[in-house]
Amino acid sequence: MSRNRLIAFLLLASLAAGAQSGNAPSRLDYSAFRIIADRNIFNPHRYARTLRSAGPARRAARVDDFALVGTITYAKGSFAFFDSPDADYKKVVEAGQKIANYTVAAINPQSVTLDDAGKPLEMKIGAQMRREDGGKWQLSLNTELPVDSNETAESASNPSPADTGSGMEMNDVLKKLMQQREQESK
Numbered sequence: 001m002s003r004n005r006l007i008a009f010l011l012l013a014s015l016a017a018g019a020q021s022g023n024a025p026s027r028l029d030y031s032a033f034r035i036i037a038d039r040n041i042f043n044p045h046r047y048a049r050t051l052r053s054a055g056p057a058r059r060a061a062r063v064d065d066f067a068l069v070g071t072i073t074y075a076k077g078s079f080a081f082f083d084s085p086d087a088d089y090k091k092v093v094e095a096g097q098k099i100a101n102y103t104v105a106a107i108n109p110q111s112v113t114l115d116d117a118g119k120p121l122e123m124k125i126g127a128q129m130r131r132e133d134g135g136k137w138q139l140s141l142n143t144e145l146p147v148d149s150n151e152t153a154e155s156a157s158n159p160s161p162a163d164t165g166s167g168m169e170m171n172d173v174l175k176k177l178m179q180q181r182e183q184e185s186k
Contacts, residue, residue, distance in 0.1 A: 064089065065130040066099065068123050071107050078107035100129065100137060 040046065066089035070081045077094055084090045093104050102114035102121070111124040123129065123139065131137045 061132045062134070063130065063132050064100075064134075065128055066090070067128040068112060068125050070125060071109060071112065073107070073109070080104055080107050080112045102129075102137075 037043070064084075064086060066082045066084035066086070068080060069083045072079050072081075079092050079094055081092050082089060082099055089099060091099065093099055095104050095107050097104055099114075102116050104112055105115040105120060106113040111122050114121045114123055121139065124141065126141075128140045129137045130140055
């Protein structure tokens with residue numbers, strides 16, 4: 001009977017050893033350590049991984065825009081000031097020059113007239129031209145411009161030559177303004 005006990009003991013021991021070895025990984029391969037390579041912050045070739053959406057990918061629309069921020073008329077001529085995030089549309093132009101698809105036909109104190117193949121379009125100061133993905137330009141009237149209250153009070157008390165309608169020279173106006181400033185600072 002001791003021999004039967006010995007065989008039974010060996011069978012039980014081999015079954016127990018097999019059950020324990022099933023819990024431990026038999027071989028460690030690359031996939032077990034992949035997380036270390038994926039999340040290594042010191043890897044210079046690492047890039048951000050994004051989750052893919054179920055729908056088709058949308059790209060952002062390219063938006064071009066420019067706004068008329070001011071005009072000036074003096075001895076050298078009339079100029080219109082345009083502002084834009086795009087350097088191609090951020091410029092100062094004279095009548096006859098182009099911005100986008102438009103030729104500046106006329107520059108007035110509060111607006112410019114843009115011409116597109118014989119179609120005139122008036123753009124007031126504060127207005128913006130905008131297009132998406134190279135489409136057609138659309139005029140949007142954004143008439144709210146930040147105004148300094150001090151400038152408003154000064155312009156009301158000191159009208160410009162264009163406002164007075166007289167033929168005063170620009171130098172005379174500047175001299176008067178300089179004299180008034182000296183008196184105020186005393």
